[in-house]
Amino acid sequence: MxxxxxxxxxxxxxxxxxxxxxxxxxxxxxxxxxxxxxxxxxxxxxxxxxxxxxxxxxxxxxxxxxxxxxxxxxxxxxxxxxxxxxxxxxxxxxxxxxxxxxxxxxxxxxxxxxxxxxxxxxxxxxxxxxxxxxxxxxxxxxxxxxxxxxxxxxxxxxxxxxxxxxxxxxxxxxxxxxAAVTWSKPQGKRDPLELTKEFTAVxxxxxxxxxxxxxxxxxxxxxxxxxxxxxxxxxxxxxxxxxxxxxxxxxxxxxxxxxxxxxxxxxxxxxxxxxxxxxxxxxxxxxxxxxxxxxxxxxxxxxxxxxxxxxxxxxxAGVNTILFHSTDDYRGMLANVAFSLSLYSGQMCTTPQNLLIPRHGIETDAGPRTYEEVVADLAGAVDKLLGDDARATALLGAIVNPGVAERLDGAASLGEVALASRTVEHPDFPDATVRTPVIVKLDGAKPEAEAAYLSECFGPVSFAVAVDSTDDAVALLRRTIREQGAMTIGAYTTDAATERLVEDACLEECAQLSLNLTGGVYVNQTAAFSDFHGSGGNPAANAxxxxxxxxxxxxxxxxxxxxx
Amino acid sequence: MxxxxxxxxxxxxxxxxxxxxxxxxxxxxxxxxxxxxxxxxxxxxxxxxxxxxxxxxxxxxxxxxxxxxxxxxxxxxxxxxxxxxxxxxxxxxxxxxxxxxxxxxxxxxxxxxxxxxxxxxxxxxxxxxxxxxxxxxxxxxxxxxxxxxxxxxxxxxxxxxxxxxxxxxxxxxxxxxxAAVTWSKPQGKRDPLELTKEFTAVxxxxxxxxxxxxxxxxxxxxxxxxxxxxxxxxxxxxxxxxxxxxxxxxxxxxxxxxxxxxxxxxxxxxxxxxxxxxxxxxxxxxxxxxxxxxxxxxxxxxxxxxxxxxxxxxxxAGVNTILFHSTDDYRGMLANVAFSLSLYSGQMCTTPQNLLIPRHGIETDAGPRTYEEVVADLAGAVDKLLGDDARATALLGAIVNPGVAERLDGAASLGEVALASRTVEHPDFPDATVRTPVIVKLDGAKPEAEAAYLSECFGPVSFAVAVDSTDDAVALLRRTIREQGAMTIGAYTTDAATERLVEDACLEECAQLSLNLTGGVYVNQTAAFSDFHGSGGNPAANAxxxxxxxxxxxxxxxxxxxxx
Structure with a gap:
């Protein structure tokens, strides 16, 4: 009953x-x-x-x-x-x-x-x-x-x-x-025109x-x-x-x-x-x-x-970007980005893929850092985050299907590997496929690298793209959103003019922007009732x-x- | 300056x-x-x-x-x-x-x-x-x-x-x-996660x-x-x-x-x-x-x-229908429909085209009326409305383009003409093309009539379609909306069950319904802020x-x- x-x-x-x-x-x-x-x-x-x-x-x-x-x-x-x-x-x-x-x-x-x-x-x-x-x-x-x-x-x-x-x-x-509505339209000295109206959502x-x-x-x-x-x-x-x-x-x-x-x-x-x-x-x-x-x-x-x-x-699909210009919390930035790249082995539509880093380096609270240093420090932050296998599996989860594993294996051939992927043993599920992310260095000025960073490589693969200037980075950001779509954009800058440039790019190309995340909120996460997931205004999603x-x-x- | x-x-x-x-x-x-x-x-x-x-x-x-x-x-x-x-x-x-x-x-x-x-x-x-x-x-x-x-x-x-x-x-x-919003997510004993968020309509x-x-x-x-x-x-x-x-x-x-x-x-x-x-x-x-x-x-x-x-x-395009079942204001109904057919020479996307009239006639406050009588009375009401040329031109306006005039001329061959169109001289504009509406009788039970009433004949042409029963009329109404789309539906009935049938048809086929209009509001008119023009849910319009x-x-x- x-x-x-x-x-x-x-x-x-x-x-x-x-x-x-x-x-x-x-x-x-x-x-x-x-x-x-x-x-x-x-x-x-x-x-x-x-x-x-x-x-x-x-x-x-x-x-x-x-x-x-x-x-x-x-x-x-x-x-x-x-x-x-x-x-x-x-x-x-x-x-x-x-x-x-x-x-x-x-x-x-x-x-x-x-x-x-x-x-x-x-x-x-x-x-x-x-x-x-x-x-x-x-x-x-x-x-x-x-x-x-x-x-x-x-x-x-x-x-x-x-x-x-x-x-x-x-x-x-x-x-x-x-409920029924009475509609009454005055007609001067004559009786008003009157209707009752009912509306039903069908x-x-x-x-x-x-x-x-x-x-x-x-x-x-x-x-x-x-x-x-x-x-x-x-x-x-x-x-x-x-x-x-x-x-x-x-x-x-x-x-x-x-x-x-x-x-x-x-x-x-x-x-x-x-x-x-x-x-x-x-x-x-x-x-x-x-x-x-x-x-x-x-x-x-x-x-x-x-x-x-x-x-x-x-x-x-989309290609998500983080633009690096400057930061007043270098450690926080590295930890935050490392987490974003690692969470669920990068198998989120919101995971950053392209990391646009100036060839001449960035200003930080720990002093200037060259492109090479930023990439190495980021690789180190991922390594540190995933050093313990139990902790790593709790963060990475498992590779969802063979296609992701294939892309991950193929990524090493796309450029110089700054951080190699490694296989992690799962303590409870020995047959699980668990892999750490790979970071590949690409030169944004070389046309042959475009094929890699201008297409979605879904899974734990990110590209550290060297760019000549902030203007170049913003131009590439715009082009990537317009041609490939993006669910998320991140940027790190302490400079108001640069921030405005990135904001304008996101407003005009219609992409959601997270600025200077260095704490416990990550670019790949959105909260219902507050954040919009995707914009519906670029090729990554129509809603x-x-x-x-x-x-x-x-x-x-x-x-x-x-x-x- | x-x-x-x-x-x-x-x-x-x-x-x-x-x-x-x-x-x-x-x-x-x-x-x-x-x-x-x-x-x-x-x-x-x-x-x-x-x-x-x-x-x-x-x-x-x-x-x-x-x-x-x-x-x-x-x-x-x-x-x-x-x-x-x-x-x-x-x-x-x-x-x-x-x-x-x-x-x-x-x-x-x-x-x-x-x-x-x-x-x-x-x-x-x-x-x-x-x-x-x-x-x-x-x-x-x-x-x-x-x-x-x-x-x-x-x-x-x-x-x-x-x-x-x-x-x-x-x-x-x-x-x-x-304005910027502060989002603060509690983290137990730790500091809350906090973000400021700005939203821009782009x-x-x-x-x-x-x-x-x-x-x-x-x-x-x-x-x-x-x-x-x-x-x-x-x-x-x-x-x-x-x-x-x-x-x-x-x-x-x-x-x-x-x-x-x-x-x-x-x-x-x-x-x-x-x-x-x-x-x-x-x-x-x-x-x-x-x-x-x-x-x-x-x-x-x-x-x-x-x-x-x-x-x-x-x-x-769409094909608008009025379904006739019964009325407690026969004169009001005739006058109202005659006006709707005549206004701007029927050149409105909301003008009724198909008038579904039971073969056995309808009940009215003036006694039962056969199909032939309803059609004749409607023709008479149009004639009366447009009898005076000055008044007629003020209501009809002019024929907007030669295509409308051609369809009007061709309509007479589609069936028996219950009301012939006539040419009206415009008092101020002798070269204006002014024509009164035509009403053509069709038999809804004859498949050869379908081609006429199941397509839009934009302009001052309406079809008095004889139907066998209310169920047949509602079935034809549904089919017309589903296949041809409709901006407006009208119906005259004093019977609650019939009203419910027509309402259900309109709710399910997604068309706007006007019931028993006998006064100064017409099925082809909608008022902003109150009425929806079209539904967006049938082929006549996607919005x-x-x-x-x-x-x-x-x-x-x-x-x-x-x-x-």
């Missing part, structure tokens, strides 16, 4: 959180309702670390039942980057059955209204949050993230991004009044979310929750190597929707075997009116060109997480007006 | 109007700062009707100087639908000179911020408003609208839509704080507005002002038959911008001779990042497919006028964060 939830109860329960989210989006201050400390979980119905492990183990070597309509078979094949197969099989849908069922679920969801939808979405996120340690295992063993990162970025930080999307969606849908159709391998929840949740909160049904097509975190998400969403009296088919899973490529078929189905995608530029461009019946939101442009096109306002 | 305006003065002057616009968008009540009565103009610096005529006459048979960079020649060729050439020549741009000049104008405009941009936009609109009677002449003698309509729809109503876009743009840009690039022949200002202003208010430069490419209203707009905008201390090249004109087709070249220029278009489905689809470097907003989705993608937020 299930305890049915009413929309009213859910609204009462979650309205304060929604209101705080809305307020924080206005102030951009720090806030999160989802604790990031591992020890915050394990009581009040949430799973502790050991329970998360147990739950994950129970999922392995079994079928993952979802009770979706139109299941035509089972598929799987995920292998943990830590060196073992997950052995889980997921339903593969007959989309000719599943998609109509999803469409049928939508009118009642639409009629529930924005507030009830937001409350149900928050209930889903709250239930996901209670299972953060289970999701952490799932994220760790699909993405290769180290446990702490999988738990935080794959757990509360992803949940934050989902909640942020819900809040934006709610705000946009409620800008126009829901969904676009089925929303397809195409997940990625490295951040299945963090990159997936904004699209999932923005579309669901705006009344659409959501079909989740995970990366074939990272199905479990999103399959768990779909399961929790379906359970919650059903308990709240809605059709669970509002959220469904479309799993596939690696290489099957069903996203290409799904994305152009007429029922699909929204696509969210994170992945390669090639397929992102294909979606933008071909899924013309849909609103397409893409995050693609940012999260703003009104990310949610507003997911619904339309239909007006019914009547003679009063 | 020019009197320079400061941003501060303009903000002080226009802030109350902006605030009232923002408030009205929330309440959707009736409001407009721009009077629609012709006699409201002529004092306090505004032009009266005669002054508007004089100003228009002074523009004729002359070059229209704009002092734009990169003028490579002069072009023209507009002919009034009232039967005379305007004789005006406009500059044709060398876009390789003009577009870079427009880009150069943008950083200072961006740095001015959303409030100053809104204030300058309101100043432009206010100056345009003062010249409403001059614009009325320009709109009348390019679109063929009758004077009163040209004055109202081309004047204050268009200005309202521009202001509405400015208000939405301001609201979206100021959702994120402009433009996308040059915005291209491709104008239409029938409503150059009303359909043009939302895109012009949404893009300008969000920091973009705006290149206006009018329809070659309706250049003057937008050329005047560009001139006022350039003058105002210059007086306010901004680069006038933020707004520029790209005129062309009919048939030249420069929009195709302009729309794919890399500098162009936004396109607003009103016109044919064929070119709208081409833009969506090819102007991939830009955000494309289109309003295309609505106006919502957040119309403004939010026109800018991006760039964040600069610094170690605190």
């Amino acid at each position: 299930t305890t049915a939830l009413t929309a009213r109860q859910l609204i009462d329960q979650h309205r304060p959180t929604l209101d705080q989210a809305l307020e924080t989006l206005r102030t951009r201050a720090y806030w999160s309702p989802f604790p990031e400390h591992p020890k915050a979980y394990g009581e009040n119905g949430s799973l502790g670390p050991a329970e998360g492990q147990t739950a994950f183990d129970a999922l392995r070597d079994a079928r993952f039942e979802l009770d979706q309509p139109g299941t035509r078979g089972w598929t799987g094949g995920e292998t943990s980057p830590y060196g073992f197969p997950l052995g889980i099989e997921y339903p593969t849908p007959d989309v000719d059955v599943l998609l109509p069922a999803m469409r049928e679920a939508m009118p009642a969801w639409r009629d529930a209204g924005p507030e009830a939808r937001a409350a149900v979405c928050l209930e889903i996120l709250t239930r996901i949050n209670a299972r953060t340690h289970e999701f952490a295992q799932a994220v760790m063993h699909t993405s290769g993230q180290a446990y702490m990162m999988a738990m935080q970025a794959g757990g509360p930080h992803a949940q934050d991004r989902g909640l942020e999307a819900v809040a934006y969606a709610y705000a946009e849908q409620t800008r126009t009044p829901a 969904p676009r159709g089925v929303a397809l979310v195409i997940g990625c391998n490295t951040f299945p929840t963090w990159n997936g949740y904004p699209g999932v929750f923005a579309s669901l909160a705006t009344g659409n049904a959501v079909l989740v097509k995970p990366h074939p190597r990272a199905v479990l975190p999103l399959a768990l998400t779909v399961r929790v969403a379906r359970e919650t929707l059903a308990e709240a009296g809605f059709d669970p088919n509002l959220v469904a899973l479309a799993a596939e075997r690696d290489g099957e490529g069903i996203a290409k078929t799904l994305a152009v189905r007429p029922e699909v009116r929204i696509v969210d995608y994170t992945g390669s530029t090639a397929f992102g461009d294909w979606l933008e060109a071909n899924a013309r019946q849909a609103q397409v939101f893409t995050e693609k 940012t997480l999260c703003d009104a442009a990310f949610v507003a096109p997911r619904f339309r306002m239909v007006e019914v007006r009547r003679q009063a | 020019t009197t320079a305006l400061t941003a501060r003065q303009l903000i002080d002057q226009h802030r109350p109007t902006l605030d009232q616009a923002l408030e009205t968008l929330r309440t959707r009540a009736y409001w407009s700062p721009f009077p629609e009565h012709p006699k409201a103009y002529g004092e306090n610096g505004s032009l009266g009707p005669a002054e508007g005529q004089t100003a228009f006459d002074a523009l004729r048979d002359a070059r229209f100087e704009l002092d734009q960079p990169g003028t490579r020649g002069w072009t023209g060729g507009e002919t009034s639908p009232y039967g005379f050439p305007l004789g005006i020549e406009y500059p044709t741009p060398d876009v390789d000179v003009l577009l870079p000049a427009m880009r150069e104008a943008m950083p200072a405009w961006r740095d001015a911020g959303p409030e100053a941009r809104a204030a300058v936009c309101l100043e432009i609109l206010t100056r345009i408003n003062a010249r409403t009677h001059e614009f009325a002449q320009a709109v009348m003698h390019t679109s063929g609208q009758a004077y009163m309509m040209a004055m109202q729809a081309g004047g204050p109503h268009a200005q309202d839509r521009g202001l509405e876009a400015v208000a939405y743009a301001y609201a979206e840009q100021t959702r994120t704080p402009a 433009p996308r690039g040059v915005a291209l507005v491709i104008g239409c022949n029938t409503f150059p200002t009303w359909n043009g202003y939302p895109g012009v002002f949404a893009s300008l208010a969000t920091g973009n430069a705006v290149l206006v490419k009018p329809h070659p038959r309706a250049v003057l209203p937008l050329a005047l707009t560009v001139r006022v905008a350039r003058e105002t911008l210059a007086e306010a201390g901004f680069d006038p090249n933020l707004v520029a004109l790209a005129a062309e001779r009919d048939g030249e087709g420069i929009a195709k070249t302009l729309a794919v220029r890399p500098e162009v990042r936004i396109v607003d278009y009103t016109g044919s489905t064929a070119f709208g689809d081409w833009l969506e497919a090819n102007a991939r470097q830009a955000q494309v907003f289109t309003e295309k 609505t006028l106006c919502d957040a989705a119309f403004v939010a993608p026109r800018f991006r937020m760039v964040e600069v964060r610094r170690q605190a």
